[in-house]
Amino acid sequence: MNKQQVTATINGEHKEFLCEPRQSLLEVLRDELFLTGTKEGCNDGNCGSCNVILDGTLVNACCIFGVEANGGHITTIEGLSNGNELHPLQQTFLEGTGMQCGFCTPGFLIAASALLDENSEPTAEEIRHWLVGNLCRCTGYDKIVKAVQDAALILRERAL
Amino acid sequence: MRELTGGTEKVAVDGDNVREAIRALESLYPNLAGLLIQNDQLGKGIAVAVDGRIVRRGLYEPLRSDSEIHFIPALGAG
Amino acid sequence: MNDYVIPEKLRVVGTTPIRPDGHDKVTGRAKFGDDFHLPSMLHGKVLRSPHAHARIKSIDTSHAEAFPGVHAVVTAADFPKITSNVIDAGEAGQIDMQDVADNCIAREKVFYDGHAVAAVAADNAHIAEEAANLIQVDYELLDPVMDVRSAMADNAPVLHDDFLPGAFLAPTEKALPNASKLELAMGDVSTGFDEADIVIEREFTTETVHQGYIETHIVTAQWGANGMVTVWTTTQGQFAIRDQLALVLELPMSAITVIPLEIGGGFGGKDSIYIDPLAVVLSKQSGRPVKMVMNRAETLRATGPSSGTYIKARLGAKTDGTLVAAEFHGAYEAGAYSGGPVAPGVSTALTRYNIPNVKIEGYDVLVNKPKMKPYRAPGATPSNFAIETMIDELCRELKLDPVEFRLRNALTTGDRLVLGFPCPEIGGVEILKAVQNHAHYQSDIGGPHRGRGLAYGFWFGAGLPSSADLMVNSDGTVQLCSGSPDMSGTRITLAMQAAEALGIEPSDIFPSVGDTTSVGYSFQTVASRTTFATGIAVYQAAQDILAQMAERAALIWQIATDNILIDCGRFLNETNIQQCFTFKELAGKLDGTGGPIAARALASPEGVGFQITAHLVDLAVDPETGKIDILRYTAFQDAGKAVHPDFVEGQIQGGTVQGIGWALNEEYFYDEAGHLKNTSLLDYRMPTILDVPNIEAVILETPNPGHPYGVRGVGEVPIVPPAAAIANALYDAAGIRMNTLPMTPAKILDKLNSVTH
Numbered sequence: 001m002n003k004q005q006v007t008a009t010i011n012g013e014h015k016e017f018l019c020e021p022r023q024s025l026l027e028v029l030r031d032e033l034f035l036t037g038t039k040e041g042c043n044d045g046n047c048g049s050c051n052v053i054l055d056g057t058l059v060n061a062c063c064i065f066g067v068e069a070n071g072g073h074i075t076t077i078e079g080l081s082n083g084n085e086l087h088p089l090q091q092t093f094l095e096g097t098g099m100q101c102g103f104c105t106p107g108f109l110i111a112a113s114a115l116l117d118e119n120s121e122p123t124a125e126e127i128r129h130w131l132v133g134n135l136c137r138c139t140g141y142d143k144i145v146k147a148v149q150d151a152a153l154i155l156r157e158r159a160l
Numbered sequence: 161m162r163e164l165t166g167g168t169e170k171v172a173v174d175g176d177n178v179r180e181a182i183r184a185l186e187s188l189y190p191n192l193a194g195l196l197i198q199n200d201q202l203g204k205g206i207a208v209a210v211d212g213r214i215v216r217r218g219l220y221e222p223l224r225s226d227s228e229i230h231f232i233p234a235l236g237a238g
Numbered sequence: 239m240n241d242y243v244i245p246e247k248l249r250v251v252g253t254t255p256i257r258p259d260g261h262d263k264v265t266g267r268a269k270f271g272d273d274f275h276l277p278s279m280l281h282g283k284v285l286r287s288p289h290a291h292a293r294i295k296s297i298d299t300s301h302a303e304a305f306p307g308v309h310a311v312v313t314a315a316d317f318p319k320i321t322s323n324v325i326d327a328g329e330a331g332q333i334d335m336q337d338v339a340d341n342c343i344a345r346e347k348v349f350y351d352g353h354a355v356a357a358v359a360a361d362n363a364h365i366a367e368e369a370a371n372l373i374q375v376d377y378e379l380l381d382p383v384m385d386v387r388s389a390m391a392d393n394a395p396v397l398h399d400d401f402l403p404g405a406f407l408a409p410t411e412k413a414l415p416n417a418s419k420l421e422l423a424m425g426d427v428s429t430g431f432d433e434a435d436i437v438i439e440r441e442f443t444t445e446t447v448h449q450g451y452i453e454t455h456i457v458t459a460q461w462g463a464n465g466m467v468t469v470w471t472t473t474q475g476q477f478a479i480r481d482q483l484a485l486v487l488e489l490p491m492s493a494i495t496v497i498p499l500e501i502g503g504g505f506g507g508k509d510s511i512y513i514d515p516l517a518v519v520l521s522k523q524s525g526r527p528v529k530m531v532m533n534r535a536e537t538l539r540a541t542g543p544s545s546g547t548y549i550k551a552r553l554g555a556k557t558d559g560t561l562v563a564a565e566f567h568g569a570y571e572a573g574a575y576s577g578g579p580v581a582p583g584v585s586t587a588l589t590r591y592n593i594p595n596v597k598i599e600g601y602d603v604l605v606n607k608p609k610m611k612p613y614r615a616p617g618a619t620p621s622n623f624a625i626e627t628m629i630d631e632l633c634r635e636l637k638l639d640p641v642e643f644r645l646r647n648a649l650t651t652g653d654r655l656v657l658g659f660p661c662p663e664i665g666g667v668e669i670l671k672a673v674q675n676h677a678h679y680q681s682d683i684g685g686p687h688r689g690r691g692l693a694y695g696f697w698f699g700a701g702l703p704s705s706a707d708l709m710v711n712s713d714g715t716v717q718l719c720s721g722s723p724d725m726s727g728t729r730i731t732l733a734m735q736a737a738e739a740l741g742i743e744p745s746d747i748f749p750s751v752g753d754t755t756s757v758g759y760s761f762q763t764v765a766s767r768t769t770f771a772t773g774i775a776v777y778q779a780a781q782d783i784l785a786q787m788a789e790r791a792a793l794i795w796q797i798a799t800d801n802i803l804i805d806c807g808r809f810l811n812e813t814n815i816q817q818c819f820t821f822k823e824l825a826g827k828l829d830g831t832g833g834p835i836a837a838r839a840l841a842s843p844e845g846v847g848f849q850i851t852a853h854l855v856d857l858a859v860d861p862e863t864g865k866i867d868i869l870r871y872t873a874f875q876d877a878g879k880a881v882h883p884d885f886v887e888g889q890i891q892g893g894t895v896q897g898i899g900w901a902l903n904e905e906y907f908y909d910e911a912g913h914l915k916n917t918s919l920l921d922y923r924m925p926t927i928l929d930v931p932n933i934e935a936v937i938l939e940t941p942n943p944g945h946p947y948g949v950r951g952v953g954e955v956p957i958v959p960p961a962a963a964i965a966n967a968l969y970d971a972a973g974i975r976m977n978t979l980p981m982t983p984a985k986i987l988d989k990l991n992s993v994t995h
Contacts, residue, residue: 030272036266036269036270037265037266038266040272040454041452041454041919044534044918046920049452076266080265086261086264093260094261097888100725100726101500101503101504102502103270103500104452109264128927128928132927134926134927135924135926136452137449137452137503137892137896138503138892139891140890140891140893140933141891141927141930142932142933143891145927203407204324205406209659213662213846214844214846216844230659232657232658233585234332234581235581235582235585236579
């Protein structure tokens, strides 16, 4: 299968890579670009572990072809923090024990960051609705909701 | 195990450790032979509790004169 | 072994520091199974049986071998035919290695849809998969058997001709096809039932469920030119993987190194080998490292789910609520090979109540499904569903409050267990009283179609061997290395125990997880044992460190070691209190007084603290759709001593939500030919964040004297009572008794409609 050249901006960096048309964006991120923070949990859009932001939209990278990313802007978990400065969500997940095994965490963090970009004061109900596409098997979700609420508060305070 | 001991619930035996106690038990109830010890080890699927604790030393766990021994199914976990 | 004297005040244990491995997890840097790469690595894929039960007549791999990009192809013929080897795992039982080997790659028969038959290593996973599909297997189809009752019926298809069904502590007897029997008893049930004022007998069935860990199974293996094997994998037990590989491949254990990567969930399902030996032999044959990934469909089809069951139980009670007799018959799926959760399943069914006359019969039943694996507390959830709903029925009949009924019958410290020995320290009564006093229990349920339910649950837990190494750095910081993979935050709970014991801060301790060459033997991270048993190893190693450091202080001050007083990280001269070193100061003097200090402990603690819990749930049921909405959930659990309360809460909340999924949605659907139909997370429907409310965790502490800080395991029991609590709440809401799991909307609606007509 002939590889195609793809150009995209990933976490603010210009990247060029080759990929086969059949490869998903998830596969490309992990196996070609070695950005292994984005995870594969199901490979068919049902768990959210592979959440990334593509051109401002929250997507499952397993459901997008690598070639579709051509010319696009992608944010992965590796791009959530600002150098060594953690995003408030990362901080609240750490402090509030919003993770146990940590495998679903990148997906949740990306998804929650997309929520907070749209809605700076989400209720618990709104948080749960937004994150319904992200599965966690360890935490029971309770502390995830609280961590998102706490991060929203930090972001609102910073904006003042 | 009561069927194997003719209905007796508690049996008193002598022995410095669990292995010796089992041998004493087997001499009292010959139909127990080969059940508790197999291939010179505690039988498959069997764990032994001495004085309320499941003991790592198994057959070699030392006993006091008033020790209580219970043979239980090995319990798994996840 | 003497009980520990637990200190009144603890300095670190009970606080909530941030886990040191957390930073890597929130930034995506942590390396899980599939995040590991080696240069010139190949990718392996498995060809799996499409049949639930068949004899393999022949396998032709020639087309796969010729496929461009393929470097190696293996079948069972490439693996040694081992004689039955048994690994002794102490109170966790024994593992038949011949079964394990056969499960990894089928030799003569396939026993379930998805059973591995061959494997291919190629330049990438796509090529490997295409090539694997070119392997031709000639099967002779056999009838499958897919549930316990069919498997035990006369003339049922037999899975293993050489299966000798036995009974616990009785000679083998071929009484039933496909099943062995376990019996436990206490007192005399026929007399007991005669004395009862009320007797109820009920039957239950529950379906097969999967642990549903979000990260699947992944292994990377490298066969070195010198015959030394290295394996990188996501696992609950690197030593178990090593030992099983050694036995299955007939290699010395010292020739294999297993390096545990981060693990994305396990819950009991990642405690043994699956694709590991395949990856090793593919690596040997190709001369390259090989990575193998089981995708979600493969993980659901071919890795141990948790037993479906058939249970029949009988309870007898007096009008004042005293339980006088109980009979419990439970058949638990073992899957394709014997050794399912029948023992813990039946042993925990009634253990939490003091019942004088008990008769228990358990069956370990072979069915054409993957070999069953533990899912948190193996076997306990279905048993609890049966007994706790029957208790609820008794309460209603006798018009007794559900907490009062349980208090009347609660097992307390010293009461005889059905296993025979007295119950160690347990705080069951305290838990029940906490329920009574809680605002949730006292609140008004409000609204139509709403109900409240209670269930009480028990689980054993285990000790088993654990290793910990402590090394003191000259700047006073400490390295801690244990053999326990960190599934959920045990690095920090172990570091906290080390900090407590040494008298220093958790931030001065760097905890890591060792591989099989860098730390002493450790049993898997299972059985709620890590914070308990590995904690004890850490504590013992810490005592050794303190003793060695005291000797150095004595040397410096030219006094006897007996005169050194150790007080919370400070070393004092008893005869001259002015002379004092902090831990840091003394660490800086080690090089000049004999050299660096390190200590290792390998502990197999026996003083296990049992787990006890009560769950209270309010729900609303929609009479038109049968859908349940959980409105409020409070879980009460005894942690003995919560080392890190946030993590204890997390275990309770996580296990509870798994139990809710088990109760309401999750089941394996097989067609008549034994094919698994729901092989995706869309159709194997686990709880989402929208399906559950906040779970309030109430932590009680009746210390376990078997641990220096009173720790009990906490990880497993939360999954035990949710199904029963929800069933009881549903009865309260709608007057219907469910006797099957899961209680899906369709089943609830059927029951509602059958009641009204």
